[in-house]
Amino acid sequence: MTSESPQQQIDEIVRRGPAGAFAVAGVATAIVVALYVLFYLFVYLPRGAVQ
Template sequence: MNEDPNADEDARLDEIVKRGPSGAIVLAGISTALVIGMWFVFYFAVFLPRGVIR
């Protein structure tokens, strides 16, 4: 009866850690895509209509 009461919790935690930070990577990818998309919108909507700088 010397079972560790946290053994199940430790096993679940190990399984979560093995899966990796997939949610954080997805969030970073979406954020990066949004920033790049906003840059293109700004470029095509603001800079190109102004024409060539002389």
């Protein structure tokens, strides 16, 4: 066990920064971009020019 107080542990976690939040945001953004590209390639392009 550690001899640090709960406040010291919280301060250490906050000092490390929101790495997990940035990771989740990055994965979510990558999924949205991938879905957009797939929609463009498999739905929009095959339709061709609409007159």
